[in-house]
Amino acid sequence: MLQLQQLMHKTLIGVIGVIALSFGSVAMAELDALDGVAKPKGDKCSIPGEESEIRAHHFQYILHQRDKTMHQGVRTKDSSLKECINCHVPENTSVRFGDDKHFCSACHKQAGVTIDCFQCHADRPGQIPGIHKQAMAELETKLNAEVTATPGTEPSVTGAAQ
Amino acid sequence: MKEITVNISRRHFFEKSATAVAGLSIAPGVFLTQVAQAKPAEQAVTADKRWGMLIDTGKCASGCTSCVDACHEENGVTSHGRPETDAQWIRKVKLRDKATNHVISLPMMCQHCETAPCVDVCPTGASFKRVDGIVLVDKHICIGCRYCMMACPYKARSFIHETITDQVEYAPRGKGTVESCTMCVQRVDVGGTPACVEACNKAEHGAMIFGDLKDPNSAISQELEKHGGKQIRADLKLNTGVRYQGI
Numbered sequence: 001m002l003q004l005q006q007l008m009h010k011t012l013i014g015v016i017g018v019i020a021l022s023f024g025s026v027a028m029a030e031l032d033a034l035d036g037v038a039k040p041k042g043d044k045c046s047i048p049g050e051e052s053e054i055r056a057h058h059f060q061y062i063l064h065q066r067d068k069t070m071h072q073g074v075r076t077k078d079s080s081l082k083e084c085i086n087c088h089v090p091e092n093t094s095v096r097f098g099d100d101k102h103f104c105s106a107c108h109k110q111a112g113v114t115i116d117c118f119q120c121h122a123d124r125p126g127q128i129p130g131i132h133k134q135a136m137a138e139l140e141t142k143l144n145a146e147v148t149a150t151p152g153t154e155p156s157v158t159g160a161a162q
Numbered sequence: 163m164k165e166i167t168v169n170i171s172r173r174h175f176f177e178k179s180a181t182a183v184a185g186l187s188i189a190p191g192v193f194l195t196q197v198a199q200a201k202p203a204e205q206a207v208t209a210d211k212r213w214g215m216l217i218d219t220g221k222c223a224s225g226c227t228s229c230v231d232a233c234h235e236e237n238g239v240t241s242h243g244r245p246e247t248d249a250q251w252i253r254k255v256k257l258r259d260k261a262t263n264h265v266i267s268l269p270m271m272c273q274h275c276e277t278a279p280c281v282d283v284c285p286t287g288a289s290f291k292r293v294d295g296i297v298l299v300d301k302h303i304c305i306g307c308r309y310c311m312m313a314c315p316y317k318a319r320s321f322i323h324e325t326i327t328d329q330v331e332y333a334p335r336g337k338g339t340v341e342s343c344t345m346c347v348q349r350v351d352v353g354g355t356p357a358c359v360e361a362c363n364k365a366e367h368g369a370m371i372f373g374d375l376k377d378p379n380s381a382i383s384q385e386l387e388k389h390g391g392k393q394i395r396a397d398l399k400l401n402t403g404v405r406y407q408g409i
Contacts, residue, residue, distance in 0.1 A: 070300050072206035073292065073351045082331055120301060120329060120336030127331045131235045131357060132349075139354045143200055 033110040097123035200353035212295035214375040219408035221369035224267040232361030238330035249320035272318040272343035274403030280310035301339040
């Protein structure tokens with residue numbers, strides 16, 4: 001009986017040892033996953049919190065922002081998928097989602113997580129047609145012109161209010 | 163006392179100019195036309211506005227497809243070589259009166275109904291109306307059942323049959339979901355004008371006016387007040403956001 005107990009004890013230690021070793025190798029592999037992946041452009045992540053928090057829960061932040069953008073028209077850069085791509089994927093890259101060098105693919109492949117974000121969303125920055133770029137440039141000029149033009153109208157407005 | 167009044171109105175002025183320049187029309191003659199208004203990015207849209215469009219069919223040139231081309235370029239809507247199932251956010255329609263042979267040309271797209279049938283029938287809540295009146299599809303929860311396509315009296319929606327690549331960054335599109343005109347929500351939210359309206363103006367037709375239907379001083383409201391505008395299938399009482407003249 002004592003021998004059986006000792007045997008079980010040893011087996012248990014062995015199993016724990018194997019588990020610990022495999023965890024260690026996963027941790028090492030996690031670090032390897034981002035090897036060769038382009039470094040982010042910015043210094044600070046648009047998702048709040050420490051890196052471990054971002055790694056563990058980024059999808060929750062993105063999901064929350066997704067609904068705010070879609071339904072309420074909130075278009076801040078915080079936790080926006082577009083910002084993830086703008087920062088973590090270089091411009092004019094040939095790397096696409098699914099490649100080992102794509103920032104999102106690298107970890108998700110490692111973790112065995114299938115995501116469908118990029119069935120619809122652009123997987124690299126700069127996917128903006130000329131017509132939109134031109135419209136935004138014209139809009140900016142127009143809004144700037146209004147800001148500089150409005151102080152001149154101030155006397156008549158205050159006059160009317162009095 | 164007088165100085166305080168000046169300060170208050172000055173502060174009032176800056177508040178207004180930051181968010182809604184058109185509100186300044188309390189001073190007669192200061193602003194007659196609507197000025198582009200940039201909503202701060204962190205601010206949610208409100209029901210104080212209702213975006214709409216007014217289309218003058220008398221000015222819409224037969225054969226011109228500027229609005230369609232601009233829309234599809236802006237939103238990355240491309241053909242898969244199968245015209246019958248290609249997505250179509252806006253299309254040109256030609257109507258001929260058999261009695262007089264009078265031909266009317268007009269652009270047809272999502273009419274952004276107040277009581278939208280597509281929203282009514284959607285089983286998942288993917289079809290929804292934003293509080294500012296823009297009807298959208300939340301593709302994250304769209305299951306591609308196409309009930310909305312059957313419910314829409316304007317045939318405004320398209321289903322995506324093919325795998326899509328190279329989407330533009332602000333207009334995600336993907337296989338298995340339904341889509342339609344978004345009134346270029348990515349532009350409207352930053353104070354811009356939909357691509358179709360802009361293109362129509364650039365082509366010097368000026369057949370389309372975009373603006374806030376709730377603001378009595380907006381160009382669209384003024385024109386509607388002066389000359390009126392009809393809804394297509396007004397009998398359905400959908401209170402569309404897109405109105406037409408000359409039909």
